[in-house]
Amino acid sequence: MNCTEAHNDLPELIGGTLPEDRRKPLESHLLICPHCRAERESLQQACLLLRAAPPPEVRVDMATLYREAARREQRRLRRWRRAALAAGAALAALLAVTIGLNLEVRLEHHQFVLRWGAPPPPEQPPVQPEVPGTPPRERSVADDAERRVRVLEGLVEGLAVDVQSLELAQWQELTRLRAELKELQQQTVLHRETTGKDVDALYAERFLKQKASER
Amino acid sequence: MIPPHDAELMTRWQRGDEAAFEQLVRRWQQPMARFLFRLTGHAELVHDLCQEVFLRLFAARSGYRENGHFSGWLYRVALNVARDAARRRRHIPAPLEQTEPADPAAPAETVCQRRELARLVAQAVAELPEPLRVVLALRHDEGLPFEEIARLTATPASTLKSRFTAALRELRIRLARHGYGPGEMP
Numbered sequence: 001m002n003c004t005e006a007h008n009d010l011p012e013l014i015g016g017t018l019p020e021d022r023r024k025p026l027e028s029h030l031l032i033c034p035h036c037r038a039e040r041e042s043l044q045q046a047c048l049l050l051r052a053a054p055p056p057e058v059r060v061d062m063a064t065l066y067r068e069a070a071r072r073e074q075r076r077l078r079r080w081r082r083a084a085l086a087a088g089a090a091l092a093a094l095l096a097v098t099i100g101l102n103l104e105v106r107l108e109h110h111q112f113v114l115r116w117g118a119p120p121p122p123e124q125p126p127v128q129p130e131v132p133g134t135p136p137r138e139r140s141v142a143d144d145a146e147r148r149v150r151v152l153e154g155l156v157e158g159l160a161v162d163v164q165s166l167e168l169a170q171w172q173e174l175t176r177l178r179a180e181l182k183e184l185q186q187q188t189v190l191h192r193e194t195t196g197k198d199v200d201a202l203y204a205e206r207f208l209k210q211k212a213s214e215r
Numbered sequence: 216m217i218p219p220h221d222a223e224l225m226t227r228w229q230r231g232d233e234a235a236f237e238q239l240v241r242r243w244q245q246p247m248a249r250f251l252f253r254l255t256g257h258a259e260l261v262h263d264l265c266q267e268v269f270l271r272l273f274a275a276r277s278g279y280r281e282n283g284h285f286s287g288w289l290y291r292v293a294l295n296v297a298r299d300a301a302r303r304r305r306h307i308p309a310p311l312e313q314t315e316p317a318d319p320a321a322p323a324e325t326v327c328q329r330r331e332l333a334r335l336v337a338q339a340v341a342e343l344p345e346p347l348r349v350v351l352a353l354r355h356d357e358g359l360p361f362e363e364i365a366r367l368t369a370t371p372a373s374t375l376k377s378r379f380t381a382a383l384r385e386l387r388i389r390l391a392r393h394g395y396g397p398g399e400m401p
Contacts, residue, residue, distance in 0.1 A: 049390055
């Protein structure tokens with residue numbers, strides 16, 4: 001056994017718990033090694049000194065212990081009750097605030113929305129004063145739209161008037177053509193009657209006279 | 216009659232047997248006092264700290280799970296109680312007073328010297344770092360095997376042996392400064 005091994009076993013030797021198979025080699029080593037022997041004596045001396053300071057005698061008072069345990073249990077229950085009350089009050093307050101402020105909590109895409117009160121009106125475009133000579137592109141879209149609607153209305157009205165006037169002219173033309181056609185028909189009837197008389201007269205004159213002469 | 220094991224007493228206590236709890240307290244009150252005294256170095260604190268350890272044992276009635284190491288569990292509770300007390304009091308062990316070396320040749324003062332030695336030893340132990348104090352208390356005072364202390368403190372047994380030797384050596388050095396060298400016990 002060397003000194004390192006001896007030092008490892010010394011704590012158990014002085015405590016009296018070193019097994020026999022390790023105690024004998026250690027004792028043999030201590031006989032020949034004054035350094036390890038001094039170490040053992042030093043440790044034993046320290047153990048003796050420790051015994052010089054005995055711990056106080058303690059006797060736990062069971063009645064006090066039970067009383068203290070009961071007090072702690074009550075305190076623990078009180079703490080739980082208080083915590084429950086506080087949590088309830090906090091919840092009620094939160095509920096009141098939510099209702100009172102018309103709170104709205106919403107999770108939207110990439111944003112968390114916390115809003116209270118009525119929802120805000122849709123944003124109005126800022127009204128810009130008309131500056132003489134301001135180019136049309138600076139007018140608002142609404143103005144443009146309104147103007148365009150007005151132009152369209154004017155166009156539609158104009159077209160309606162045009163259609164009406166066109167219809168009137170056509171009707172008048174048609175009436176005139178009908179009158180002309182009627183007159184033409186009358187002339188045709190008259191002309192046919194005249195032509196028929198002429199043909200009858202011509203027939204009578206030529207063929208009736210010829211028959212009469214042949215006879 | 217063989218006294219019941221701690222585990223059996225604990226099981227009975229968990230079923231509501233107060234006598235079992237009281238038996239556990241009686242069995243463990245002095246070992247807890249020794250352990251706490253070594254950790255704190257203050258005899259006047261030990262009673263209250265013991266009371267606290269057993270209050271925690273009382274409170275652990277429903278939460279304790281038996282794994283065959285009741286003593287280890289109780290020592291861990293005591294260690295936590297001592298740590299909590301040290302944090303609460305912000306207790307820093309006072310350095311040893313620079314007293315004159317005790318004169319062993321004054322037999323009339325032997326009693327006073329023993330008392331003084333006890334005070335100096337308690338203070339010297341309290342000044343040690345906590346890992347050294349723990350192994351000193353569990354090994355020297357409680358006589359636990361290093362393997363069990365290793366399980367209790369989650370530290371290798373070889374490290375604990377080194378700490379134990381270091382603690383005793385440090386104690387010797389500190390007390391020698393106050394005249395309590397080899398062969399100078401009052």
